[in-house]
Amino acid sequence: MAIGIYIHVPFCLKKCNYCDFVSYPYDADLAASYVYALGKEMSYQLVNMGSEHREVKSIYLGGGTPTVLTGEQLAAILENCRKSYQVADDAEITVECNPGTVNPDKLGRIRKAGANRVSIGVQAYQQELLARLGRIHNWQEVESAVRHSRQAGFDNVSLDLIFGIPGQSMRQWRDTLDRVLALSPQHISAYNLKIEPDTPLHRDVCSGYLIPCDEELELEMYWYVIGFLTGNGFVHYEISNFARPGREARHNLIYWRNEEYLGFGPAAHSMLEGRRFSNVEKVELYINRLNRNESGIQNQQYLSREERISETVFLGLRLIEGLDLDAFKQSYGQSIFEIFAVQLKRLSSLGLVKIEDNRLKLTEKGLPLANEVFAEFI
C-alpha cells in the first residue's frame, strides 16, 4: 500500500501562545544544516526501512513554520524526497504556510517544486484575537497569502481556524467564518482551542489575566461552524475538518484510517509495518546524529494487536463516515462487537455512537464528547 510522508520543520519566527509542539526560533545557519540533515535522513531511511518499493501518495510539510525556510530550501526538501521515494504523479503535496512568511516568489518556487496544496494558518479575523494567540500576522497578510497562492497556481487551499479563544465572542466567530468563506478555500480546519500546560496562554489563564471561553459558548461555536460550512457546500468529514467535495485532506486521512506513514525531521513520527517510531526532538541533536550517519530515531515500538485495534477505532471514529466494520473484521479476524461488546452497548445507550451502513460512527451528541468515547476503547 502507498504511504504518506510527513516532514517536520521545527522553526518559527515566534512561537504562538497556545503552541506546545516542537519548534525553535528560526536561525539561518541551523536551518541550512537542518535541510542538509533532512536529505540524509530521507536516503538513510530508504535503505534501512525497506520502504523503497512503497509508493508515496502524499507529502506534508508541517511545523513549526515550514515557510520560514527559503523557497530554495523548501524546493530542495521536496526534490530530495522525490530523489529517494517514488512519489505518485497525483500525490497530494501540502506545505503549511503562515501569513507573513510567504511571498509570490517563494510560493512560485514551491509550486514549481511540485507542491500542489497549501494549508494557511489563519486562526481568526480580529487583530485582538490574533494578538492574544501570539500570532505575528494580520488579516491583510492572510488575504495576500491566499491571493499569492492562487497566483502561484495553487488550486487547493486549506485554511486553519481556531475557536474558543479567551474573550472571543460568537459574533467574532461568525465574522471570521464569513471572511474566510469569502476567500473561497477548498478546505477548512476549525479547531477548538485547547489550553495546554506550559504555554503562555496557560499561564495567563492560571494567573486570571485571561478568562477561558465558556464551554457552552464553545459548543455553540462548534455547532455554528458545522451548520455554516455544510450550508455553504462543504462536507463535514472529520470532527474538526471540512472540505469541498473531493478536497478532503488525503494526508490526514492516512492518520485517521490508521494507514502507514514515514516522518522526517526532529520529533517526527512514523508508522510502518506495525512499528511506530519517532525522532529525537532537539534539532541540534537530530542534525548531529545524521551528520554522523546515525539514525534520528529515538523511540520505537511494535504495536500489540490490542493497541492497533484501539487506535484503529479511535482514529476511525474521528471521521464522520466512521469506521468500516467489514474492513475492521477483515484486518483483525474478529468483529468489533466481539471485542468491545460492553463498551458499545454503554456508548450507544448514552446516544454517543451509532451504526449505519455497517459503519460505527459518532452521533451528533457524541461529536463534542469524542474523547469520552475514545477512552472506552483504550
Next chain:
Amino acid sequence: MVEVGRHQNTRNFCIIAHIDHGKSTLADRLLEFTGALSEREMADQVLDQMDLERERGITIKAQAVRLNYKADNGETYTLNLIDTPGHVDFTYEVSRSLAACDGAILIVDAAQGIEAQTLANVYLALEHNLEIIPVINKIDLPSAEPDRVKKEIEDIIGLDASDAVLASAKEGLGIKEILEQIVEKIPPPKGDESKPLKALVFDSHYDPYKGVIAYIRIMDGTVKPGMEIKMMSTGKIFEVNEVGIFRPFMTSVDELGVGDVGFIAASIKNVRDVRVGDTVTNAKKPADKPLPGYRQVTPMVFCGLFPIDGADYDNLRDALEKLQLNDGSLMFEPETSIALGFGFRLGFLGLLHMEIIQERLEREYGLSLITTAPSVVFRIYKTDGEVIEIDNPTNMPPVQNINKMEEPFVKATAMVPNQYVGAVMDLAQEKRGVFLNMEYLTETRVTLTYEMPLIEIIYDFFDLLKSRSKGYASLDYEFTGYRESDLVKVDIMVSGEIVDALSSIVHSDKAYQKGRQLADKLKDIIPRHMFEIPIQATIGNKIIARETVKAMRKNVLAKCYGGDISRKRKLLEKQKEGKKRMKQVGNVEIPQEAFMAVLKIE
C-alpha cells in the same frame, strides 16, 4: 553470668526532636562514630526503617540500637539508643519508650529554635525524670543563631542550656561531645539483679521465623533462654528461646541483665500478647506488681476501607492480617456497604495512624482503596431501653427509636505561644470545646485545656490548630468519657440514591451547615458525567441542600499533529486511568476523595 554492677557503665537514652531538626542524621553519626556500623553497611538513616517513615520524616515505630563507646575517662560504656515515635496519635508509645530511658538528647535546630512538637515530648521526658542534654544542631547553617536558641531553651523549657552542645550532625561536628555528655550526665540504670525479673515492653515486631519479638528494657532481675516468662497484663506464659541486643541488627546474647535494652523471642504467635507498656516477669518467681503506666490501647477512630475493585477483597484481608502482625493496635472486621460493597471496618489510634495504614496498604500491597470518613464510637440509648454502640453512621437507628445519644469527649491540651491564644480559643469554641483552664508556662507560652468531642479532634482540629498558630501549637488529648449530645445523621443522595458511605453523624446545631457544605464540596469532587447528577443532603426525610453536577457537554481531542498518535493515546490513557481511581455507585463514578470530603469542611 551477668557481671554484677556492669550496668554502672550502661546509659539508656533517646533523642527528642522536631521533624527535620536532624534526629535521624544524628543517630546515624552516633552509630558511625562508635563503629556500630561500618560505612559500607551504613544505609542512610538506619533507624527509620520504613520507607513511609523516611518520606514523612516521622518515626512511626520505635527502634533501638546498642553502641559501645570508650570515653575520655578510659572506661568503655554501653549506650542504648531508643528511638521514639513523634506524633500525638502515639503519645502512649512515646511515653513507654521514654520510660525505658534514663536520659534524653533534646535536638533543637539552630536556625528555627524550639518548635511545638518537641515540647510535648520534652514535658513527657521531664515527667519521667529523664536527664535532658540539649543539643543545638545545624550550627553550620548561615542562619544559625545558637545564642538565641539557648535562651529559648532556658526560657521555654527551663533547662540550663549553658552546656548545650553546638553540633552539626550533617558535618559530624559535636558528636564526641554529645557522647561524653551522655556518659557524664545521664545516670546509670538502677535496679536489682537479685530481684524477680521486671522488664518493660516498649515495642515489638513480627518475625516470620521467631514469632513476635518483644523489645524490652530490664528494670530488675535477668532473663535468658529456657526461662519461662509471664506477661503481667494477660498472665500468658511463654518459654524464652532467645535473648539479644540490637547492634543495630539483632544479635543473640546469653543473658540480659539490669539496665539492658534488647529483645526476647519466645515463639509468641500473636502480637497482642506483646503489649507495649506491659511488664515481663519470671513465671516461676513473678514480681509482686507490674511497672506503672500500662494502658490497654483501644482504637478511638474508625473508618471503612473498601477495595475499588471488588475482586481485591481477599487481597485486602491478607494485607490487613499481615499489617496486624506488627501492629497490635490495628483492629478490623468485615463491613458491607450498599454503595461500596464488601470491605472492612478498621479501628485506629488516631488519624495519622489511619493515614499510615491506608498508605501502606496502597503502596506496599498495591491496593486501590476507598476510605470512608473517620468516625468515633457513639452510644445510643434506644426508646426500648437497649443501649448500643455504633462506630459507623450507617448503623444509626431511626430517630424515632432513639431516646438519647452520647459521644466520646477528650481533655485536649494545647501548648501555644501567647500571640496565638486568641486564635486557638476561637477554634476550640468552633469545635464545641468547653474551656477548662489556661496557664502561663513562661511569659510567652500558654497551656490551654478544653474538653472537646473526640470527633471534632479527629476531623480537622489538628490541621486547623497548626495553621492558626503558624505551626507553633502542640496538642495532646486523653479520653475522659461519654457525654450526652444532640446528634443527627446527615445522609447524602447521589442521583436520588442514598450513598451510605457518605453519611455522617454531626451535632444538630451544625447539621444544616455541614449538609450544605458537603453537597457543595461533592459537586466539585464528582466529575461531570454524560448526564446531570443531583446531589442532595438529607436529615431523615428532609432535604436540606441540593446541588447539581452538570452534564458533560464537550471533551474533544485537539489537532493530531504530524501523526503523533502515541501522544493522543497517552492522553486517553490518562483520562481512563483517572476513572480507575473511582468507585462506581449506581451509574455514577465517585472519586476516592469524595468519601473524605466531610473532613474538609469547616
